[in-house]
Amino acid sequence: MYKKNQLLKICYAISLGSSYCAYAQTDTQQESGQINALEEVFITGGQERLRTLAGSGSFLDGETIAQFDSTDINDLISQVPGVYIRFEDGYGLRPNIGIRGATSDRSQKLTIMEDGILITPTPYSAPAAYYFPNVNRMEAVEVVKGPSAIKHGPHTIGGAVNLVTRPVKDERQGEFGITYGSDNFQKYRAFYGDSGEQWGYWVDALHYGADGFKELDNGADTGFERNDFNAKIRWRSKPDAEIQQQLVVKIGYADEDSDETYLGLTDSDFALTPNRRYAASQLDGFDSDHEQLHVLHSVDFNNDWSLFTRAYVQRFSRAWNRFDGFVSSGPGQAPIAAIDVLSRADAFPGLISLLRGDISSNGNRSLVVDVTNNDRDYGSRGISFNAQYDGDIAGIDHILEFGVRFHHDYIERNHTFRGYFVEDGVLVFDGVEDRQPKDLNEARTDALALFINDEFSIADLKVNIGVRYENIEGEFDDSLNNVQRERSQDVVTPGIGVHYQLSDNLGLLAGIYKGFSPAGPSSDDSVDPEEAVNYEYGLRYDNGTFTADVIGFFSDYSNLIGRCRASDSGCNDGDEFNGGEVEVSGVEVTSHYAISLGQTLSLPIDLTYTYTESAFQSSFQSSFSQWGVVNKGDRLPYLPENQLRLQVGIESANWSVTAVAKYIDELLEVPGQGALVEGQFTPSYTTYDLAADWQLTERFNVQLIAENIGDKQVIVARRPFGARPNQPRIVKAGVTYKF
Structure with missing residues (x-):
């Protein structure tokens, strides 16, 4: 009945963004033959796909977030090249992040998403990001630049940041x-x-x-x-x-x-x-x-x-x-x-x-x-x-x-x-x-x-x-x-x-x-x-x-x-x-x-x-x-x-x-x-x-x-x-x- 040998199809499609389908198989799904049409929400397709991505991107996984128990997105995202931070309060409460020259002032020139959904309070009418999701509750943080960035508008000059929440998994x-x-x-x-x-x-x-x-x-x-x-x-x-x-x-x-x-x-x-x-x-x-x-x-x-x-x-x-x-x-x-x-x-x-x-x-x-x-x-x-x-x-x-x-x-x-x-x-x-x-x-x-x-x-x-x-x-x-x-x-x-x-x-x-x-x-x-x-x-x-x-x-x-x-x-x-x-x-x-x-x-x-x-x-x-x-x-x-x-x-x-x-x-x-x-x-x-x-x-x-x-x-x-x-x-x- 199912294609791809009944493998789990993980298909991510951002709002007007890149869709990437990878194929994997878990033990539970091998036994049940179940296909799950959505799991984790990745705009890069995950760490492995970055090696052949037709554009530049970075993937910070849950282990990276946990390594310093990050609550400050500024410290975490400093691991990504081409990203610039203007520090303000010392705790990253309202970050100023820029990418490849786009102004860092209140992260207003970035497309910021949570699970692929625009999360800046008003990305069109007033894009200054006075709200930024708490990174400590995230499963991963992704940054895309280059031609891939046009998939994640409206702000496409510098790049896009996607914060990924935990998926609902099959075990307790x-x-x-x-x-x-x-x-x-x-x-x-x-x-x-x-x-x-x-x-x-x-x-x-x-x-x-x-x-x-x-x-x-x-x-x-x-x-x-x-x-x-x-x-x-x-x-x-x-x-x-x-x-x-x-x-x-x-x-x-x-x-x-x-x-x-x-x-x-x-x-x-x-x-x-x-x-x-x-x-x-x-x-x-x-x-x-x-x-x-x-x-x-x-x-x-x-x-x-x-x-x-x-x-x-x-x-x-x-x-x-x-x-x-x-x-x-x-x-x-x-x-x-x-x-x-x-x-x-x-x-x-x-x-x-x-x-x-x-x-x-x-x-x-x-x-x-x-x-x-x-x-x-x-x-x-x-x-x-x-x-x-x-x-x-x-x-x-x-x-x-x-x-x-x-x-x-x-x-x-x-x-x-x-x-x-x-x-x-x-x-x-x-x-x-x-x-x-x-x-x-x-x-x-x-x-x-x-x-x-x-x-x-x-x-x-x-x-x-x-x-x-x-x-x-x-x-x-x-x-x-x-x-x-x-x-x-x-x-x-x-x-x-x-x-x-x-x-x-x-x-x-x-x-x-x-x-x-x-x-x-x-x-x-x-x-x-x-x-x-x-x-x-x-x-x-x-x-x-x-x-x-x-x-x-x-x-x-x-x-x-x-x-x-x-x-x-x-x-x-x-x-x-x-x-x-x-x-x-x-x-x-x-x-x-x-x-x-x-x-x-x-x-x-x-x-x-x-x-x-x-x-x-x-x-x-x-x-x-x-x-x-x-x-x-x-x-x-x-x-x-x-x-x-x-x-x-x-x-x-x-x-x-x-x-x-x-x-x-x-x-x-x-x-x-x-x-x-x-x-x-x-x-x-x-x-x-x-x-x-x-x-x-x-x-x-x-x-x-x-x-x-x-x-x-x-x-x-x-x-x-x-x-x-x-x-x-x-x-x-x-x-x-x-x-």
């Missing part, structure tokens, strides 16, 4: 873990699942938090707490059904309560106490909750055709109450932005003293702190269909895919503020109740995306060719300024990638594709979408014990978009700016070498290195504060020239020790070239991590983890407002019980 699974660490870090994780012939489920609960490593002047907490609850229910057809189907329903809820701020330090204060928090940030806090419902259905028609359907509804609300500057002292007097005060501390000595709580306002209306509540509600919903043909066409094996996705998202902003006097280091409400909101607007987008992709092989040559079409209809309504806008965008993005197996050990790859990132609905018609023609080329070597990938990339931007956020001065949240032509190029190197130390020990060595160059191709002056005055040839900010990660371990059957060294080059904070200017770059630095793991019994596992062993702290960014440190030395110990 249970797990409970506890971790304690520095600054009262606590993490609790509980998981349980079971499955019968047709029905299966799991429930997953995660809580983690810390008191924070920063020291607020009034002694209050600077930490956070996160909760995450998810459940998955799976139904599949009987083993002898003529047409095999599977239905998965996943629900999730997550919340966060953190005492987090945008306010950093002056460089001189950082040099004395890098972990200090000024008194002016004592009321700062971020509260959010996220709800999701995902429904996934797959069907194998048993005639080389399969169909995958995804439907989703998601809601995210957040309120960030935080220091935002200084209130205007009267009519005709402009408010003073925080970033201006921190970047020019010598020009505002009185306000800097007020931030510290060294002086009091004493009722002076020129010394009133602005605490703004950035209150936002987000929502998204959609449905996608992917049909795949896996068979012979004209004597050539093809995997042919057709996809369509209908998507809607919206954001509602209501930014209000209050004024506070500083009295003996304490913020006291100034009594003014009727201040006008800073922002009161709504943006919404309807998007239709179509996708066709064909992957075929001729002898040792694999070719992947595809084209994507998007129609994006956006609306913006600004109630404060009585501004309404409508914007329509249509784009066609083709791409082709090839992989040629030159020998048993050596493969060559090359590709070209058009990258795209849409302009937001709040932008006017003068702002063009972000577009680039992207190239990649390289080789893969694998002799069984040693693997190496060396891949070059070149992104030729016809236009770069700068997007204003609430933390930027001189522009409104959501405003967008043209950056014109930009070129970004570089080389990515990854290698793995496993050295045998006898029958019981091995020494794995892993290296990740990225070299990057960038240059604006024209001179201009922009009111976007992250650019300002740009000269032709200037490098892009927050794009290091060199970054390297070296990992060395020693492993036995029941224990392992792993050491990691990470180096990040200087980072420009404004466009520039030539000699570095003090205060306009962050220094290079190296940190060291160590993890030890003991499998005490079949059920008990113990971990000891130390991060930043040398306690090296430097300025890693001066955004949003002032100098910010990386996390200091952190030590954690954990135990996991599986049943």
Whole structure:
């Protein structure tokens, strides 16, 4: 009845993305003859398929996540070449991730997915990723770049990140873990699942938090707490059904309560106490909750055709109450932005003293702190269909895919503020109740995306060719300024990638594709979408014990978009700016070498290195504060020239020790070239991590983890407002019980 010798067909089809079908067979399915049309959701097809992928990609499996008990996506994804991080809070609560030159600012230029579903709160209307799934509950993390990236829009210039949750497995699974660490870090994780012939489920609960490593002047907490609850229910057809189907329903809820701020330090204060928090940030806090419902259905028609359907509804609300500057002292007097005060501390000595709580306002209306509540509600919903043909066409094996996705998202902003006097280091409400909101607007987008992709092989040559079409209809309504806008965008993005197996050990790859990132609905018609023609080329070597990938990339931007956020001065949240032509190029190197130390020990060595160059191709002056005055040839900010990660371990059957060294080059904070200017770059630095793991019994596992062993702290960014440190030395110990 069944093709492929009744093997398990694991068919993954992303929303308008790549479908990949692999064939495997488990003991249970060998006995029952059952076909399962969906299991784990991989956009790369899994670790093994990466060796012949017609494009570049990285796969971080569950063991990699567990190795350092990762809760910070920044640390985990630093193992991927061509990925750049701008650190902010030290815990990765709201990561800033960029790929191959695409800006890292709040990960807004990436397509971020959970199980192939767009998970950014509003990927079209306002793509800044203020919600990012907790990586500690994931089974795997994948990153795709190159021509494969066009399969996972809307943001296709840099690449896509997919976070994969656990599948519902055929056997009962249970797990409970506890971790304690520095600054009262606590993490609790509980998981349980079971499955019968047709029905299966799991429930997953995660809580983690810390008191924070920063020291607020009034002694209050600077930490956070996160909760995450998810459940998955799976139904599949009987083993002898003529047409095999599977239905998965996943629900999730997550919340966060953190005492987090945008306010950093002056460089001189950082040099004395890098972990200090000024008194002016004592009321700062971020509260959010996220709800999701995902429904996934797959069907194998048993005639080389399969169909995958995804439907989703998601809601995210957040309120960030935080220091935002200084209130205007009267009519005709402009408010003073925080970033201006921190970047020019010598020009505002009185306000800097007020931030510290060294002086009091004493009722002076020129010394009133602005605490703004950035209150936002987000929502998204959609449905996608992917049909795949896996068979012979004209004597050539093809995997042919057709996809369509209908998507809607919206954001509602209501930014209000209050004024506070500083009295003996304490913020006291100034009594003014009727201040006008800073922002009161709504943006919404309807998007239709179509996708066709064909992957075929001729002898040792694999070719992947595809084209994507998007129609994006956006609306913006600004109630404060009585501004309404409508914007329509249509784009066609083709791409082709090839992989040629030159020998048993050596493969060559090359590709070209058009990258795209849409302009937001709040932008006017003068702002063009972000577009680039992207190239990649390289080789893969694998002799069984040693693997190496060396891949070059070149992104030729016809236009770069700068997007204003609430933390930027001189522009409104959501405003967008043209950056014109930009070129970004570089080389990515990854290698793995496993050295045998006898029958019981091995020494794995892993290296990740990225070299990057960038240059604006024209001179201009922009009111976007992250650019300002740009000269032709200037490098892009927050794009290091060199970054390297070296990992060395020693492993036995029941224990392992792993050491990691990470180096990040200087980072420009404004466009520039030539000699570095003090205060306009962050220094290079190296940190060291160590993890030890003991499998005490079949059920008990113990971990000891130390991060930043040398306690090296430097300025890693001066955004949003002032100098910010990386996390200091952190030590954690954990135990996991599986049943």
